Amino acid sequence: MSQINAYRRKFMAALSGIAAGGLASGVILRSVQANDVPAKPVDQPVSNKVRWGMLIDINRLTDGGASMVEACKREHGWGNDPKARPEQQAQWMRTVKVTDKLTKHSFTLPVMCQHCAEPPCVDVCPTGASMKRADGIVQVNKHICIGCRYCMMACPYKARSFVHENLTDQQPHSPRGIGTVESCNLCVHRIDKGQLPACVEAAPNAVIFGDLNDPNSRISQAMKALGGSQIRADLGLNTGVRYLGL
Amino acid sequence: MLALFAIALVGCDAGVPKSNLAPAKAKAAQCVEPTAEMRKNHMQYLLVHRDKTVIEGIRTTKHSLNECINCHIAPTREDGSAVHYADEKKDHFCASCHTYVGVKLDCFQCHADRPQVAGTINYQHKLSSNTYHLSAKGTQPNASDLLWLGNSQNQGVTQ
Numbered sequence: 423m424s425q426i427n428a429y430r431r432k433f434m435a436a437l438s439g440i441a442a443g444g445l446a447s448g449v450i451l452r453s454v455q456a457n458d459v460p461a462k463p464v465d466q467p468v469s470n471k472v473r474w475g476m477l478i479d480i481n482r483l484t485d486g487g488a489s490m491v492e493a494c495k496r497e498h499g500w501g502n503d504p505k506a507r508p509e510q511q512a513q514w515m516r517t518v519k520v521t522d523k524l525t526k527h528s529f530t531l532p533v534m535c536q537h538c539a540e541p542p543c544v545d546v547c548p549t550g551a552s553m554k555r556a557d558g559i560v561q562v563n564k565h566i567c568i569g570c571r572y573c574m575m576a577c578p579y580k581a582r583s584f585v586h587e588n589l590t591d592q593q594p595h596s597p598r599g600i601g602t603v604e605s606c607n608l609c610v611h612r613i614d615k616g617q618l619p620a621c622v623e624a625a626p627n628a629v630i631f632g633d634l635n636d637p638n639s640r641i642s643q644a645m646k647a648l649g650g651s652q653i654r655a656d657l658g659l660n661t662g663v664r665y666l667g668l
Numbered sequence: 669m670l671a672l673f674a675i676a677l678v679g680c681d682a683g684v685p686k687s688n689l690a691p692a693k694a695k696a697a698q699c700v701e702p703t704a705e706m707r708k709n710h711m712q713y714l715l716v717h718r719d720k721t722v723i724e725g726i727r728t729t730k731h732s733l734n735e736c737i738n739c740h741i742a743p744t745r746e747d748g749s750a751v752h753y754a755d756e757k758k759d760h761f762c763a764s765c766h767t768y769v770g771v772k773l774d775c776f777q778c779h780a781d782r783p784q785v786a787g788t789i790n791y792q793h794k795l796s797s798n799t800y801h802l803s804a805k806g807t808q809p810n811a812s813d814l815l816w817l818g819n820s821q822n823q824g825v826t827q
Binding site: 462464465466467468553555556557561563564565588589590591592593594595597598599600601602610611614615 | 718719720722723724725726727728729734737750752754777778779780781782783784
């Protein structure tokens with residue numbers, strides 16, 4: 423019985439995905455706009471009136487998100503650690519191919535830190551290094567990370583990586599180094615300047631970025647009209663990264 | 669016994685390295701705080717600022733480590749070699765003093781220890797530009813983009 427239910431749920435999800443994909447082009451003109459991220463004065467702290475989020479339309483990602491991954495690598499300088507074996511390489515963002523066993527229908531989606539409202543990685547961190555910023559960005563405060571990797575175990579999205587080796591010539595805006603855990607931080611350094619995350623800029627026609635708390639923001643409007651499903655919604659984490667067409 | 673002690677003392681004396689304060693003195697007048705204050709409390713300023721930046725997102729430049737690096741350190745030496753904190757020559761601005769006083773520093777395990785050089789370009793896609801875009805299919809990439817894309821074509825790693 424439970425198997426049938428699981429299948430039914432999946433099928434309904436697939437149906438709604440197709441419907442959303444069909445609607446998408448008609449309802450809202452979808453491209454990145456410069457005012458999605460209003461610039462914050464540099465001397466002001468971030469506020470919890472804002473919650474940053476991202477809506478990714480999988481049907482519009484012609485490359486399954488590979489360009490987004492590439493942009494992330496370039497922005498933060500990961501993926502090319504000289505001594506790491508391929509399976510050890512840092513992976514802030516990856517593309518995941520999903521195939522339905524029954525229909526063989528498959529699609530690819532980019533998966534990174536989902537910036538949960540209730541992040542399990544923050545719950546398990548023994549030092550408080552894994553943290554959620556006031557504006558909903560989940561990140562590692564590497565200054566106090568001891569490299570225990572509990573958060574990597576706790577994350578249901580496999581979003582976090584560990585740096586195993588000494589690195590040099592990191593990007594000045596994105597410090598990363600041996601013995602600390604790292605993951606997507608929604609490009610905090612860019613958001614604080616009023617810029618969009620690098621991956622959003624790399625796929626401007628498929629991704630909307632903005633403030634989930636503001637009912638008038640483009641992302642809120644788009645989600646109101648089209649929905650936006652979470653991966654593993656059953657965990658009740660209330661993710662900030664949402665998908666269309668799952 | 670006394671002779672042994674004397675030898676040990678001489679050994680110690682010979683082991684003290686020379687400090688190199690020339691780079692610090694050269695920029696002292698332009699620094700964000702008075703010299704005496706910086707000598708004593710520079711780490712305090714950095715510690716306070718790092719928490720403000722990471723936790724609260726305050727990104728003022730006055731006490732930011734990146735700005736220290738940008739001002740005090742040249743990306744390369746005169747012979748073109750890269751300047752790093754861990755170099756044997758100990759001519760990196762921070763290393764010149766920290767090795768002299770024997771205080772270990774781990775800032776540069778993660779942070780860039782020299783200003784960004786032209787080779788490590790930032791990804792700055794202009795929203796209105798028609799130049800090559802990573803998600804564009806029809807347009808031609810320019811040379812610098814190709815360089816960066818490199819051999820990452822088999823990028824779509826699956827789980």
